[in-house]
Amino acid sequence: MATIPKQEPSKPKPVSAETILDDSLSMVFENLDDGVMIINSDGTLLKANPAALRFHGLYEKEALLYSESPRSHFVMYDFEYNEIPFNSWPSNRILKKETIENEKIIVVNKETGKKLYARFSGKPQLDESDNFLFGVLFIKDISEQVNALMELEKEKNNRLIDHQNINYIQQQLDGNRQLLQTIIDTIPVMIVIYDKRIKQVTMNKAVEEITGWNNEDIQNADIMELAYPDPEIRSEVMQYMNSLEPGFKDIIMRTKDGRDIETSWANVKISDGRQVGVGIDITQRKKLENDLIQAKEKAEKENKVQTAFIQNISHEVRTPMNSILGFSELLQKSVENETEKHYLDAITYNGQQLLRLINDIVDFSRLDNNEMTLSIENIHIMDLINQTQNQFTSLKKKYNKAHIDLHVNSPVENHKHIFLYTDLYRLQQVLTNLVSNALKYTEKGEVEVGYYMRKNKQDVLFYVKDTGIGIKKEDHDRVFRRFNRFHRTNETEFRGTGLGLAICKHLVELLGGKIWFESENGKGSVFYFSHPFTIHNHRDKKNSQQEEQKNDSLPILENSTILIAEDDEFSFKMLNYMLKETKAHVLHAETGQEAVDLWKNNSVDLVFLDINLPELNGYQVIKSIRSDNKTIPVIAQTASALPRDKKKSADAGFNHHVTKPISMSELYSVLNKYTPDEINPGEK
Numbered sequence: 001m002a003t004i005p006k007q008e009p010s011k012p013k014p015v016s017a018e019t020i021l022d023d024s025l026s027m028v029f030e031n032l033d034d035g036v037m038i039i040n041s042d043g044t045l046l047k048a049n050p051a052a053l054r055f056h057g058l059y060e061k062e063a064l065l066y067s068e069s070p071r072s073h074f075v076m077y078d079f080e081y082n083e084i085p086f087n088s089w090p091s092n093r094i095l096k097k098e099t100i101e102n103e104k105i106i107v108v109n110k111e112t113g114k115k116l117y118a119r120f121s122g123k124p125q126l127d128e129s130d131n132f133l134f135g136v137l138f139i140k141d142i143s144e145q146v147n148a149l150m151e152l153e154k155e156k157n158n159r160l161i162d163h164q165n166i167n168y169i170q171q172q173l174d175g176n177r178q179l180l181q182t183i184i185d186t187i188p189v190m191i192v193i194y195d196k197r198i199k200q201v202t203m204n205k206a207v208e209e210i211t212g213w214n215n216e217d218i219q220n221a222d223i224m225e226l227a228y229p230d231p232e233i234r235s236e237v238m239q240y241m242n243s244l245e246p247g248f249k250d251i252i253m254r255t256k257d258g259r260d261i262e263t264s265w266a267n268v269k270i271s272d273g274r275q276v277g278v279g280i281d282i283t284q285r286k287k288l289e290n291d292l293i294q295a296k297e298k299a300e301k302e303n304k305v306q307t308a309f310i311q312n313i314s315h316e317v318r319t320p321m322n323s324i325l326g327f328s329e330l331l332q333k334s335v336e337n338e339t340e341k342h343y344l345d346a347i348t349y350n351g352q353q354l355l356r357l358i359n360d361i362v363d364f365s366r367l368d369n370n371e372m373t374l375s376i377e378n379i380h381i382m383d384l385i386n387q388t389q390n391q392f393t394s395l396k397k398k399y400n401k402a403h404i405d406l407h408v409n410s411p412v413e414n415h416k417h418i419f420l421y422t423d424l425y426r427l428q429q430v431l432t433n434l435v436s437n438a439l440k441y442t443e444k445g446e447v448e449v450g451y452y453m454r455k456n457k458q459d460v461l462f463y464v465k466d467t468g469i470g471i472k473k474e475d476h477d478r479v480f481r482r483f484n485r486f487h488r489t490n491e492t493e494f495r496g497t498g499l500g501l502a503i504c505k506h507l508v509e510l511l512g513g514k515i516w517f518e519s520e521n522g523k524g525s526v527f528y529f530s531h532p533f534t535i536h537n538h539r540d541k542k543n544s545q546q547e548e549q550k551n552d553s554l555p556i557l558e559n560s561t562i563l564i565a566e567d568d569e570f571s572f573k574m575l576n577y578m579l580k581e582t583k584a585h586v587l588h589a590e591t592g593q594e595a596v597d598l599w600k601n602n603s604v605d606l607v608f609l610d611i612n613l614p615e616l617n618g619y620q621v622i623k624s625i626r627s628d629n630k631t632i633p634v635i636a637q638t639a640s641a642l643p644r645d646k647k648k649s650a651d652a653g654f655n656h657h658v659t660k661p662i663s664m665s666e667l668y669s670v671l672n673k674y675t676p677d678e679i680n681p682g683e684k
């Protein structure tokens with residue numbers, strides 16, 4: 001029998017050392033933490049292990065593809081953030097057969113922005129003839145360490161900054177504290193810090209300087225008891241100190257040397273719950289205030305006495321002037337001799353000058369004391385201009401300037417509708433003053449008066465222009481100040497008070513306008529003043545009355561009885577003379593009581609009643625007359641031409657008001673207006 005050869009169990013084939021090595025290397029290659037890249041002789045990637053792919057965020061295929069044009073996918077920087085040129089990239093340097101050892105490089109993926117901090121090492125593999133076979137690049141990802149380092153650095157920096165800040169703030173605080181302490185110690189203001197019960201009190205140096213009390217004094221004593229010995233005041237002050245009322249309170253404090261001083265305190269609460277009182281010494285200020293109040297009261301009293309005195313003087317001067325001017329007017333009629341006529345002219349001229357001076361002084365004292373009251377009405381602008389023209393004619397006579405004419409310039413298209421809501425008397429006074437000056441200080445040429453509407457300013461701009469001697473530049477500043485006169489005062493025609501323009505300025509401003517001028521020495525001046533306007537199409541009743549024609553022809557009053565109540569002998573005589581030609585029967589009362597008696601016992605047709613009468617004044621007399629008779633004409637006579645006084649007499653029941661001295665023509669026109677037809681036939 002043939003034996004079947006026994007089959008030996010098959011043994012694993014022995015593995016060669018190379019294979020083992022290959023497998024092991026391949027395992028190491030795959031699992032290595034460091035990236036390994038094998039580079040072809042043309043620079044492209046032959047192989048990359050998973051770690052290398054992970055670092056770059058790529059798949060193997062992508063990595064192989066990217067390696068054909070790596071520049072378009074990556075940028076490389078050194079750790080100083082300088083970009084590494086392409087030919088110095090590790091792969092290219094290996095191609096150039098360089099060896100690389102542990103170089104720190106940042107690789108940035110252009111598409112994803114992913115940043116890899118890595119350490120590169122690498123080596124070329126050459127054959128015996130030194131030809132490049134392939135290159136191996138090792139990449140160690142050190143991003144974690146770098147990031148950790150960077151964090152650490154940042155924190156260090158922050159700490160440094162914080163530290164610097166704290167130092168800075170500390171310095172600032174120290175500086176501020178020092179500054180505050182210096183201020184607290186040197187400021188002449190008392191500063192007291194206290195708790196709610198006002199037991200723990202700290203005071204600054206000013207408290208000691210002002211009151212004498214210091215921090216030592218109050219260690220064993222209660223400052224409140226020291227500074228406010230009166231318990232009532234003390235409790236009031238304590239209440240205030242805890243009330244935190246806003247604002248300052250005036251408090252009287254007792255000083256260490258026993259004086260009472262006036263102080264003023266304010267309180268605030270600070271953040272720690274304590275309170276700060278800040279006080280100043282106002283003793284001196286209070287004294288000054290009191291002195292000022294007393295001085296003001298004294299000045300006001302003196303001013304009042306002065307004003308009353310001036311007004312009284314004015315009255316006392318007017319009464320005799322009344323006689324002087326009246327008698328010289330009467331004498332003008334009877335005197336034939338030319339020289340004597342001349343003397344009479346001089347008396348009249350000087351008398352009028354004196355009256356003007358008195359008026360100016362009274363006006364100025366009123367304006368100075370804010371006692372000037374205005375009587376406001378609607379007036380037509382042309383009334384103002386017409387009156388100015390009339391006055392110019394008499395001013396020409398007065399200043400002997402027949403050769404100087406007045407040129408009036410009014411914008412015709414507008415003036416029909418322009419009304420000024422003003423005090424006619426005062427406005428006229430301004431215009432007359434300016435026109436009078438223009439004439440007075442002009443030797444040749446003309447005077448022009450006119451106005452413009454200034455719609456944008458809602459006012460009328462008046463001007464008075466002359467071609468006279470003008471005012472030197474250096475005097476311009478003083479023109480509107482009282483008592484300033486700039487031309488020779490010894491020449492008769494230049495006489496004046498130096499009050500006119502000061503009064504004009506006051507009045508223009510009181511009426512709501514402004515006054516100014518332009519002037520050139522030797523060439524003339526233009527004075528301007530503005531006044532607010534209103535536009536209307538109607539006139540006030542008052543104004544149409546003003547247009548009423550005056551009849552100043554001699555009235556014949558043969559059958560009438562006129563009662564004159566006048567205590568001044570000369571004023572009565574003058575009126576009596578003036579009435580002589582009217583043939584009226586005149587009764588004379590020297591006191592108010594006499595006037596009432598004469599009125600009661602006679603049939604009287606008209607009364608001239610002085611206001612300042614002894615026993616009963618004019619207002620009391622008319623009251624008595626009006627209780628009997630409402631219609632008899634009673635004419636008031638006063639030294640005052642003010643609208644206010646005219647209104648007062650109208651309110652009291654007077655039919656008319658005349659200002660002393662009354663002229664013949666005014667007396668006749670009053671008589672013509674108020675005597676009934678049957679007494680005064682044919683003169684209406």
Ligand code: ADP
Binds near residue numbers: 438486496501
């Ligand atoms: P008065 O004319 O009474 O002296 P004013 O107050 O009216 O007082 O004027 C003050 C001064 O201003 C005058 O004395 C005069 O020197 C100067 N003055 C006023 N108006 C004119 C003018 N139109 N031309 C030249 N000088 C003038």
